[in-house]
Structures are given as C-alpha cells and as structure tokens.
Amino acid sequence: xxxxxxxxxxxxxxxxxxxxxxxxxxxxxxxxxxxxxxxxxxxxxxxxxxxxxxxxxxxxxxxxxxxxxxxxxxxxxxxxxxxxxxxxxxxxxxxxxxxxxxxxxxxxxxxxxxxxxxxxxxxxxxxxxxxxxxxxxxxxxxxxxxxxxxxxxxxxxxxxxxxxxxxxxxxxxxxxxxxxxxxxxxxxxxxxxxxxxxxxxxxxxxxxxxxxxxxxxxxxxxxxxxxxxxxxxxxxxxxxxxxxxxxxxxxxxxxxxxxxxxxxxxxxxxxxxxxxxxxxxxxxxxxxxxxxxxxxxxxxxxxxxxxxxxxxxxxxxxxxxxxxxxxxxxxxxxxxxxxxxxxxxxxxxxxxxxxxxxxxxxxxxxxxxxxxxxxxxxxxxxxxxxxxxxxxxxxxxxxxxxxxxxxxxxxxxxxxxxxxxxxxxxxxxxxxxxxxxxxxxxxxxxxxx
Ligand code: AMP
Ligand code: ZN
Numbered sequence: 001x002x003x004x005x006x007x008x009x010x011x012x013x014x015x016x017x018x019x020x021x022x023x024x025x026x027x028x029x030x031x032x033x034x035x036x037x038x039x040x041x042x043x044x045x046x047x048x049x050x051x052x053x054x055x056x057x058x059x060x061x062x063x064x065x066x067x068x069x070x071x072x073x074x075x076x077x078x079x080x081x082x083x084x085x086x087x088x089x090x091x092x093x094x095x096x097x098x099x100x101x102x103x104x105x106x107x108x109x110x111x112x113x114x115x116x117x118x119x120x121x122x123x124x125x126x127x128x129x130x131x132x133x134x135x136x137x138x139x140x141x142x143x144x145x146x147x148x149x150x151x152x153x154x155x156x157x158x159x160x161x162x163x164x165x166x167x168x169x170x171x172x173x174x175x176x177x178x179x180x181x182x183x184x185x186x187x188x189x190x191x192x193x194x195x196x197x198x199x200x201x202x203x204x205x206x207x208x209x210x211x212x213x214x215x216x217x218x219x220x221x222x223x224x225x226x227x228x229x230x231x232x233x234x235x236x237x238x239x240x241x242x243x244x245x246x247x248x249x250x251x252x253x254x255x256x257x258x259x260x261x262x263x264x265x266x267x268x269x270x271x272x273x274x275x276x277x278x279x280x281x282x283x284x285x286x287x288x289x290x291x292x293x294x295x296x297x298x299x300x301x302x303x304x305x306x307x308x309x310x311x312x313x314x315x316x317x318x319x320x321x322x323x324x325x326x327x328x329x330x331x332x333x334x335x336x337x338x339x340x341x342x343x344x345x346x347x348x349x350x351x352x353x354x355x356x357x358x359x360x361x362x363x364x365x366x367x368x369x370x371x372x373x374x375x376x377x378x379x380x381x382x383x384x385x386x387x388x389x390x391x392x393x394x395x396x397x398x399x400x401x402x403x404x405x406x407x408x409x410x411x412x413x414x415x416x417x418x419x420x421x422x423x424x425x426x427x428x429x430x431x432x433x434x435x436x437x438x439x440x441x442x443x444x445x446x447x448x449x
C-alpha cells in the first residue's frame with residue numbers, strides 16, 4: 001500500500017518512492033547530551049519512532065540512524081560551567097536519554113552513534129569542501145561560503161539575492177542572519193582539551209557538519225528520509241544539505257520530515273525559555289511515560305500541541321480504559337482484515353495516527369467484531385502505537401451462573417421488545433442473585449455487584 005509523506009522540500013504530500021525496493025534509510029537528528037531532555041524533545045523522538053514503526057508495519061526493512069551530539073557549543077559550555085570533563089557530562093546524559101526512551105517505548109535505532117566517534121569522516125568532509133572551493137579558512141575556523149552553494153536555503157524558502165560574506169561562528173542563529181557558517185572551529189582556550197588534529201588546523205567540528213558526515217558515512221550519499229523538529233529547518237538542515245550536496249554533487253535526502261512543536265501557553269517549549277517540563281515532572285504528577293505517549297498519538301505530528309496537565313491526564317485515563325478492555329478480552333482471536341486495512345490507510349496518509357487511534361475506539365464499540373478478534377486487532381495496531389497493549393494486565397473472566405445468564409438474555413429480549421416493565425423486573429431478579437447488568441452498544445455485560 002502506498003505511503004504518502006509531507007515533504008518540507010516540496011511543501012506537499014508525496015507518494016513515497018524508496019531508493020531501494022522494500023527498504024528505507026532514515027536519519028534523525030538526535031539529542032544534544034548536555035542536560036535532561038524536555039518533553040518537547042521527546043515529541044520529536046516519538047515521531048521518529050512512529051515513522052520507523054509505520055514503515056515496518058508496511059513490511060519495509062528499516063535502516064535507521066540517529067546521532068548523539070556529544071560535542072558542540074552547548075556541551076562544551078556546560079562541561080566548563082560544571083567543571084566536569086566533557087565525556088563525563090555527555091555520558092551521564094546519554095545514559096539518562098536511553099533510560100527515558102525505553103520508558104517511552106521508543107525502539108532503539110539500528111545505529112545510535114556518537115559524534116566524537118566519527119571525527120575522521122567529518123575532517124574528510126571539511127577537506128573535500130575546501131578542495132572544491134566551497135569552504136575557506138578564516139582566523140577562527142573553516143567556513144562554508146554560502147555564495148558557492150547551489151540553491152542555498154531552498155529547504156527554508158530563503159531568498160538570498162544578495163550574498164553576504166559575513167561569517168557566523170555559532171551553531172544556532174536565525175534566518176535573518178544567514179551567512180557563511182563554521183564547519184570546523186579552531187582550538188580556543190575555552191574549549192580546553194576538546195580538540196582533534198586536522199590538516200587545516202586543530203579544533204573541533206561545527207554541529208551541522210557532524211550530521212552530514214555521520215548520515216552519509218552510515219547510510220550513503222543519498223538517503224530516503226531525514227527528520228527533526230521544525231526548528232532544525234534553518235539553519236541546521238539547510239546547512240546539512242549545503243555541505244553534503246556541495247561535497248558529493250548528489251541529492252542528499254529525498255524526503256525531509258519535520259515535526260511541529262510542543263508549546264506551553266502557545267510558546268515553544270525550550271530550555272532557553274525556562275518553560276520546560278521533564279519526564280520526571282510528569283511522573284511527579286502521576287502521569288506515566290506511556291500516558292504521555294498516548295496523548296501525543298492523538299495529535300497529528302504537523303500540528304502544534306499545547307501542553308496542559310488536564311489534557312495529558314485525560315489521555316492517560318483513556319489509555320487506562322483501553323488497557324482494561326484489552327485485558328478483559330479473551331486471547332486467541334484473529335486480526336480483522338477490514339479494520340487492518342483502514343488502519344493501514346490512516347497511518348500511510350502522512351502518519352494520520354490520530355485517525356488510527358479513533359479507529360481503535362470504533363473497533364472497541366463495534367458489536368459485529370467479537371472480543372477475541374478485537375484484542376488481536378488492537379495488538380496488531382500496537383505495532384505502530386507502541387503502547388504495550390500485549391502486556392495489559394489480564395482481567396480474569398468472572399464465573400457467571402447459568403441461571404443469571406438466562407435471566408439477562410430474557411431481559412435483553414424484553415428490552416428489544418420495549419417491554420420495560422418486564423425488563424425491570426428481570427433486572428431486579430438478577431440483582432437479587434448478587435449480579436449487575438450493564439447495557440453496552442450491541443449487548444450487555446454481567447458482573448458481580
Ligand atoms: P536538541 O537536543 O536540542 O538538539 O533537540 C532534539 C530534538 O528536539 C530536535 O529535533 C528539536 O527539533 C526537537 N525539539 C526541540 N524543542 C522542541 C519542542 N518544543 N517541541 C518539539 N520538538 C522540539
Ligand atoms: Zn542533525
């Protein structure tokens with residue numbers, strides 16, 4: 001079945017065509033391990049996981065790489081502030097990140113790679129850019145001349161009719177400051193011992209070159225999909241395209257996917273704005289990582305979401321109900337072909353996961369599907385949802401005496417015949433035997449009162 005994805009490059013939904021039949025290569029910009037990630041970061045990491053799971057559901061072989069940024073402006077600054085060696089700082093936050101992603105049931109990418117372990121390919125890429133006349137040496141580092149880059153800024157819709165040879169050394173800046181950017185930063189006193197020898201001078205890579213070099217080293221010069229949050233469109237992904245395509249002369253990425261932000265009071269959740277929450281803050285409010293994950297599944301990835309405890313709590317309540325139902329359904333059913341098809345159509349339509357979640361509820365209410373098949377179908381959907389449906393605690397089937405079942409059937413018949421008086425009398429008889437009957441769409445449920 002065809003998969004459609006919204007491509008930031010063309011700004012429209014496109015039918016996905018893989019480079020290699022039945023396979024997909026994808027690269028995700030990973031965490032910068034200088035602090036605990038906030039739950040906004042996890043929105044993007046969960047999106048990556050949903051993309052991977054969608055392709056796997058469709059039978060693709062997924063080759064997935066995600067980097068760990070363990071050297072950049074932010075990590076170096078923090079290690080200096082806290083007076084701990086860079087490796088110790090980044091190791092601590094990498095460990096925490098891995099523990100938290102596991103709690104969120106984010107599958108481990110095929111390749112999870114540290115920037116500091118890929119310095120040689122970064123140096124090689126910088127050398128190629130210098131050899132091709134795209135990058136030049138300045139007093140404090142090596143810069144890419146954006147004038148020399150074909151279509152610089154097209155991903156971000158930038159119009160650079162008047163090129164500028166001003167330079168920017170920082171990794172992060174806005175569109176108004178589009179200018180020559182650093183791919184290599186020469187060693188400074190501030191960097192301490194964080195430096196590597198290179199033919200063009202000892203120093204360290206810029207953040208942007210890290211992803212270009214790692215993505216191409218692991219997945220090849222052209223890859224199918226590259227993802228990140230919207231904030232990475234400029235400058236990070238714009239510069240990744242500039243570096244990679246200038247060096248290889250090939251298209252770097254076919255499909256660019258960007259997730260919308262998690263906001264707080266309509267403003268982006270960010271460390272710099274001090275409006276962020278961590279996964280542990282949610283736990284303090286009795287919200288589990290999977291409750292949070294369920295909440296994210298109910299919004300489309302290209303729509304911003306506004307965080308509120310009420311909204312997440314309501315989502316968690318819905319998830320608990322869902323798990324209770326699954327736990328009460330008998331095992332041994334088979335997947336409903338009709339629902340599976342509709343589920344597949346939803347997820348393949350640019351990951352319409354909210355529609356897929358609504359479909360799960362529709363299935364639960366459908367009296368034409370038996371409970372065992374409902375269970376099997378929901379567990380099938382969970383290959384994408386990742387909400388651990390299969391481990392929903394079993395709710396033991398209650399032993400209901402035969403005579404109570406007969407009374408309930410008779411009451412149901414009376415109800416169908418709109419004989420309310422008789423139905424009421426039968427309800428009382430059921431209750432007198434210590435059982436309660438609850439009407440549900442398409443039938444009734446009996447349990448001990
Ligand atoms: P960082 O660790 O800062 O490099 O960010 C990791 C990922 O989180 C990147 O893909 C960002 O685009 C993404 N991100 C940052 N802030 C938010 C937010 N408020 N909502 C969603 N994604 C975000
Ligand atoms: Zn990146």
